[in-house]
Amino acid sequence: MKALPHILLPVALTLGALALPLNAAHAAGGAYQVDTAEVSEAGKCKVEGWVSGASNRDGFSAVAPACVVDVFRPVEVSTQFNRARASDAWASGATPKLKTNLIPTAIGAWGIAASTQASYDLSTGYNTALYATAPATLRLNDTARINLNAGWQWDRLLDRHDLTYGAGFDLRTPNNVWILTGEIFGQLAATRAAIVIDEAPPAVTIVEPRAQLGLRWRPVDAFGMDLIYGRNLQGENANGITLVTTVRFEVGKK
Numbered sequence: 001m002k003a004l005p006h007i008l009l010p011v012a013l014t015l016g017a018l019a020l021p022l023n024a025a026h027a028a029g030g031a032y033q034v035d036t037a038e039v040s041e042a043g044k045c046k047v048e049g050w051v052s053g054a055s056n057r058d059g060f061s062a063v064a065p066a067c068v069v070d071v072f073r074p075v076e077v078s079t080q081f082n083r084a085r086a087s088d089a090w091a092s093g094a095t096p097k098l099k100t101n102l103i104p105t106a107i108g109a110w111g112i113a114a115s116t117q118a119s120y121d122l123s124t125g126y127n128t129a130l131y132a133t134a135p136a137t138l139r140l141n142d143t144a145r146i147n148l149n150a151g152w153q154w155d156r157l158l159d160r161h162d163l164t165y166g167a168g169f170d171l172r173t174p175n176n177v178w179i180l181t182g183e184i185f186g187q188l189a190a191t192r193a194a195i196v197i198d199e200a201p202p203a204v205t206i207v208e209p210r211a212q213l214g215l216r217w218r219p220v221d222a223f224g225m226d227l228i229y230g231r232n233l234q235g236e237n238a239n240g241i242t243l244v245t246t247v248r249f250e251v252g253k254k
Contacts, residue, residue, distance in 0.1 A: 030064065030080070031228060031244045032214065034147050034168035034183040037111040037137035039101040042070035043252040050226075050244040058238065060084045066097075067251065075100045081122075092122040099135075107139045130154045133164065143172045153187065162187040179216040181226075184209050214242075222248050 031050040045067040052060040066078030080095040097117040105111030117131040133151030140146065149166035168183030186209040214228035226244035 031062075031226065031242050032168070032181060032183060033185045033210075033212065034149050034166035035099070035113075035115065035133060035135040036105075036145075036147050037101060037103070037113040037135045038105055039074050039076050039099060039113060040068045042068050042074050043250050044068045044248070045251055046246055046248045048244065048246045050242050052240050052242040054238040054240040056238040058084075058086050073100055093119055093128070094122055095119045105137045105139050105145075107141060109138070111137045111139075113137075126156075128155070128157055130156070131164075143174060145170050147183075149185070160189070162189055164188075176221075177218055179218065181214045181216065181228075182212070184211045186210055212242075214244075224248075 030048065031052075045065070047063065047065045049063040050061070060082060061084075062080050062082035064078055064080040066076055068074050068076045076097075076099040078097045078099075080093075080097070082093050082095070084091050084093070095117055097115060099113055099115035101111065101113045103110070103112040113135045115131075115133045115135065117133075118127055119129040119131075120126065121128050131151060131153045133149055136148045136150075138146045138148075147166070147168045147170070149164065151164040153162050153164055154160070155162070164185070164187045166183060166185035168181060168185075170179055170181050172179040210230065212228050212230035214226050216224050216226045218224035224246045226242070226246075228242040228244065230240045230242065231238075
Protein backbone atom coordinates (compact mmCIF):
# COMPACT_ATOMS: atom_id res chain seq x y z
CA MET A 1 0.00 0.00 0.00
CA LYS A 2 2.86 2.39 0.66
CA ALA A 3 3.81 2.26 -3.02
CA LEU A 4 0.29 3.14 -4.14
CA PRO A 5 0.80 6.94 -4.32
CA HIS A 6 3.85 6.51 -6.55
CA ILE A 7 1.88 4.28 -8.90
CA LEU A 8 -1.13 6.58 -9.11
CA LEU A 9 0.73 9.89 -9.16
CA PRO A 10 1.08 9.84 -12.97
CA VAL A 11 -2.71 9.39 -13.24
CA ALA A 12 -3.36 12.62 -11.36
CA LEU A 13 -0.69 14.48 -13.29
CA THR A 14 -2.01 13.25 -16.62
CA LEU A 15 -5.59 14.27 -15.87
CA GLY A 16 -4.42 17.66 -14.71
CA ALA A 17 -2.34 18.23 -17.80
CA LEU A 18 -5.01 17.26 -20.33
CA ALA A 19 -5.91 20.18 -22.55
CA LEU A 20 -9.65 19.88 -22.09
CA PRO A 21 -9.39 23.31 -21.21
CA LEU A 22 -13.95 25.98 -16.80
CA ASN A 23 -12.12 29.22 -16.15
CA ALA A 24 -11.88 31.96 -13.52
CA ALA A 25 -14.23 30.41 -10.99
CA HIS A 26 -11.70 27.66 -10.44
CA ALA A 27 -9.01 30.21 -9.73
CA ALA A 28 -10.24 30.20 -6.15
CA GLY A 29 -8.50 26.88 -5.85
CA GLY A 30 -9.57 23.26 -6.31
CA ALA A 31 -12.31 21.47 -8.20
CA TYR A 32 -14.60 22.11 -5.23
CA GLN A 33 -15.08 25.81 -4.58
CA VAL A 34 -16.14 25.83 -0.92
CA ASP A 35 -13.04 25.27 1.22
CA THR A 36 -12.89 23.61 4.64
CA ALA A 37 -11.23 24.94 7.80
CA GLU A 38 -9.15 21.80 8.16
CA VAL A 39 -5.40 21.60 7.59
CA SER A 40 -3.50 18.31 7.78
CA GLU A 41 -0.40 17.60 9.83
CA ALA A 42 3.02 18.75 8.59
CA GLY A 43 4.41 16.36 6.00
CA LYS A 44 1.03 15.43 4.53
CA CYS A 45 0.90 16.04 0.77
CA LYS A 46 -1.49 15.52 -2.11
CA VAL A 47 -1.69 16.01 -5.86
CA GLU A 48 -5.13 16.86 -7.23
CA GLY A 49 -5.83 16.88 -10.96
CA TRP A 50 -9.07 17.53 -12.78
CA VAL A 51 -10.62 18.18 -16.17
CA SER A 52 -13.92 19.98 -16.80
CA GLY A 53 -16.08 20.28 -19.86
CA ALA A 54 -19.11 22.56 -20.26
CA SER A 55 -22.18 22.45 -22.45
CA ASN A 56 -21.03 25.67 -24.15
CA ARG A 57 -17.77 23.89 -25.14
CA ASP A 58 -15.62 25.84 -22.72
CA GLY A 59 -13.19 23.74 -20.75
CA PHE A 60 -10.67 23.72 -17.93
CA SER A 61 -7.89 21.41 -16.78
CA ALA A 62 -5.62 21.74 -13.77
CA VAL A 63 -3.11 20.03 -11.53
CA ALA A 64 -2.57 21.25 -7.97
CA PRO A 65 0.23 19.79 -5.81
CA ALA A 66 0.03 20.69 -2.10
CA CYS A 67 2.02 19.96 1.05
CA VAL A 68 1.68 20.99 4.69
CA VAL A 69 4.82 22.51 6.19
CA ASP A 70 5.56 23.56 9.75
CA VAL A 71 6.15 27.32 9.86
CA PHE A 72 5.56 27.90 13.57
CA ARG A 73 2.21 26.26 12.77
CA PRO A 74 1.00 23.88 10.03
CA VAL A 75 0.60 25.79 6.74
CA GLU A 76 -0.71 24.21 3.57
CA VAL A 77 1.29 25.40 0.57
CA SER A 78 -0.09 24.68 -2.88
CA THR A 79 -0.07 25.92 -6.46
CA GLN A 80 -2.71 25.29 -9.07
CA PHE A 81 -1.48 25.14 -12.68
CA ASN A 82 -4.27 25.35 -15.23
CA ARG A 83 -5.08 25.46 -18.91
CA ALA A 84 -8.43 26.98 -19.94
CA ARG A 85 -10.47 27.66 -23.03
CA ALA A 86 -13.32 30.17 -23.26
CA SER A 87 -14.91 30.37 -26.71
CA ASP A 88 -11.84 30.18 -28.96
CA ALA A 89 -9.43 31.86 -26.54
CA TRP A 90 -6.86 29.79 -24.63
CA ALA A 91 -5.05 30.75 -21.44
CA SER A 92 -2.61 29.22 -18.96
CA GLY A 93 -2.36 30.25 -15.34
CA ALA A 94 -0.87 29.53 -11.94
CA THR A 95 -2.45 30.20 -8.54
CA PRO A 96 -0.25 29.78 -5.46
CA LYS A 97 -2.10 29.46 -2.15
CA LEU A 98 -1.32 29.54 1.58
CA LYS A 99 -3.77 28.23 4.18
CA THR A 100 -3.59 27.72 7.94
CA ASN A 101 -6.05 26.67 10.61
CA LEU A 102 -6.80 29.21 13.35
CA ILE A 103 -9.41 27.34 15.42
CA PRO A 104 -9.41 23.50 15.20
CA THR A 105 -12.56 21.78 14.02
CA ALA A 106 -14.51 19.59 16.43
CA ILE A 107 -17.88 17.89 16.60
CA GLY A 108 -20.43 20.51 17.59
CA ALA A 109 -18.01 23.44 17.34
CA TRP A 110 -16.94 25.70 14.49
CA GLY A 111 -13.37 25.60 13.24
CA ILE A 112 -11.90 28.56 11.34
CA ALA A 113 -9.01 28.93 8.91
CA ALA A 114 -7.50 31.66 6.75
CA SER A 115 -6.18 31.45 3.21
CA THR A 116 -4.69 33.77 0.63
CA GLN A 117 -4.09 33.30 -3.10
CA ALA A 118 -2.74 35.10 -6.15
CA SER A 119 -3.45 34.24 -9.79
CA TYR A 120 -0.95 34.75 -12.60
CA ASP A 121 -1.24 34.62 -16.38
CA LEU A 122 1.68 32.40 -17.40
CA SER A 123 1.84 33.82 -20.93
CA THR A 124 2.36 37.41 -19.72
CA GLY A 125 3.56 36.89 -16.14
CA TYR A 126 0.94 39.40 -14.99
CA ASN A 127 -0.71 39.12 -11.58
CA THR A 128 -4.38 38.93 -12.61
CA ALA A 129 -6.16 38.50 -9.25
CA LEU A 130 -5.75 38.39 -5.47
CA TYR A 131 -7.94 36.48 -3.01
CA ALA A 132 -8.44 36.19 0.76
CA THR A 133 -10.86 33.70 2.31
CA ALA A 134 -11.98 32.66 5.79
CA PRO A 135 -13.32 29.08 5.67
CA ALA A 136 -15.39 27.79 8.63
CA THR A 137 -16.31 24.16 9.27
CA LEU A 138 -18.86 22.65 11.67
CA ARG A 139 -18.62 18.89 12.16
CA LEU A 140 -22.09 17.61 13.02
CA ASN A 141 -20.79 14.10 13.68
CA ASP A 142 -18.19 11.71 12.25
CA THR A 143 -19.97 11.49 8.89
CA ALA A 144 -21.42 14.97 8.25
CA ARG A 145 -20.07 18.52 8.20
CA ILE A 146 -21.07 21.98 7.04
CA ASN A 147 -18.65 24.44 5.42
CA LEU A 148 -19.08 28.20 5.10
CA ASN A 149 -16.76 30.60 3.27
CA ALA A 150 -16.50 34.40 3.28
CA GLY A 151 -13.86 36.31 1.40
CA TRP A 152 -12.68 39.01 -0.98
CA GLN A 153 -11.24 39.01 -4.46
CA TRP A 154 -9.62 41.67 -6.59
CA ASP A 155 -9.81 41.22 -10.34
CA ARG A 156 -6.82 43.30 -11.32
CA LEU A 157 -7.61 43.22 -15.05
CA LEU A 158 -10.93 45.02 -14.45
CA ASP A 159 -9.81 46.67 -11.20
CA ARG A 160 -12.90 45.11 -9.64
CA HIS A 161 -13.29 44.23 -5.94
CA ASP A 162 -15.88 41.58 -5.03
CA LEU A 163 -17.00 39.88 -1.86
CA THR A 164 -17.11 36.09 -2.16
CA TYR A 165 -19.22 33.53 -0.33
CA GLY A 166 -19.87 29.82 -0.26
CA ALA A 167 -21.81 27.19 1.66
CA GLY A 168 -21.61 23.43 1.38
CA PHE A 169 -22.05 20.07 3.05
CA ASP A 170 -20.22 16.74 3.11
CA LEU A 171 -21.96 13.44 3.85
CA ARG A 172 -19.79 10.36 4.03
CA THR A 173 -20.31 6.68 4.67
CA PRO A 174 -18.94 5.36 7.99
CA ASN A 175 -16.05 3.66 6.18
CA ASN A 176 -15.21 6.92 4.33
CA VAL A 177 -15.35 5.19 0.94
CA TRP A 178 -18.15 7.36 -0.49
CA ILE A 179 -18.57 11.11 0.09
CA LEU A 180 -21.39 13.28 -1.26
CA THR A 181 -20.60 17.00 -1.48
CA GLY A 182 -22.97 19.79 -2.39
CA GLU A 183 -22.16 23.49 -2.52
CA ILE A 184 -23.37 26.90 -3.61
CA PHE A 185 -21.02 29.85 -4.09
CA GLY A 186 -20.69 33.20 -5.77
CA GLN A 187 -19.57 36.79 -5.52
CA LEU A 188 -21.11 40.13 -4.63
CA ALA A 189 -19.89 43.19 -6.51
CA ALA A 190 -18.29 45.55 -4.00
CA THR A 191 -17.17 48.08 -6.64
CA ARG A 192 -17.94 48.78 -10.26
CA ALA A 193 -15.43 47.57 -12.81
CA ALA A 194 -13.18 50.35 -14.02
CA ILE A 195 -13.10 48.86 -17.52
CA VAL A 196 -16.25 47.99 -19.46
CA ILE A 197 -15.99 45.30 -22.12
CA ASP A 198 -18.80 45.72 -24.66
CA GLU A 199 -18.95 42.06 -25.62
CA ALA A 200 -18.91 40.75 -22.05
CA PRO A 201 -22.07 39.02 -20.78
CA PRO A 202 -24.39 41.06 -18.56
CA ALA A 203 -23.00 41.71 -15.08
CA VAL A 204 -25.81 39.77 -13.46
CA THR A 205 -24.44 36.52 -14.90
CA ILE A 206 -21.07 37.22 -13.29
CA VAL A 207 -22.35 37.55 -9.76
CA GLU A 208 -25.33 35.19 -9.68
CA PRO A 209 -24.92 32.07 -7.47
CA ARG A 210 -23.35 28.91 -8.84
CA ALA A 211 -23.77 25.35 -7.57
CA GLN A 212 -22.08 21.95 -7.75
CA LEU A 213 -22.84 18.42 -6.58
CA GLY A 214 -20.10 15.82 -6.42
CA LEU A 215 -19.62 12.17 -5.47
CA ARG A 216 -16.23 10.90 -4.29
CA TRP A 217 -15.02 7.32 -4.34
CA ARG A 218 -12.09 6.76 -1.98
CA PRO A 219 -11.27 3.03 -1.87
CA VAL A 220 -8.05 3.67 0.09
CA ASP A 221 -6.82 6.67 2.05
CA ALA A 222 -4.14 7.39 -0.55
CA PHE A 223 -6.40 7.69 -3.60
CA GLY A 224 -9.79 9.11 -4.52
CA MET A 225 -11.84 10.02 -7.58
CA ASP A 226 -14.68 12.57 -7.86
CA LEU A 227 -17.38 13.14 -10.43
CA ILE A 228 -18.88 16.65 -10.13
CA TYR A 229 -21.84 18.20 -11.90
CA GLY A 230 -22.29 21.97 -11.82
CA ARG A 231 -24.60 24.62 -13.22
CA ASN A 232 -23.52 28.16 -14.13
CA LEU A 233 -19.92 27.60 -13.09
CA GLN A 234 -18.35 30.48 -14.98
CA GLY A 235 -20.97 33.22 -14.80
CA GLU A 236 -22.49 31.82 -17.99
CA ASN A 237 -25.57 29.65 -18.26
CA ALA A 238 -23.79 26.36 -18.94
CA ASN A 239 -23.75 22.90 -17.41
CA GLY A 240 -20.37 21.40 -16.54
CA ILE A 241 -18.99 17.97 -15.62
CA THR A 242 -15.67 17.57 -13.80
CA LEU A 243 -13.56 14.45 -13.26
CA VAL A 244 -11.05 14.64 -10.40
CA THR A 245 -8.29 12.37 -9.13
CA THR A 246 -6.50 12.91 -5.83
CA VAL A 247 -3.35 11.15 -4.63
CA ARG A 248 -2.22 11.56 -1.01
CA PHE A 249 1.17 10.72 0.45
CA GLU A 250 3.48 11.67 3.28
CA VAL A 251 7.04 13.01 3.15
CA GLY A 252 9.70 13.01 5.81
CA LYS A 253 8.77 9.58 7.22
CA LYS A 254 10.00 6.16 6.24
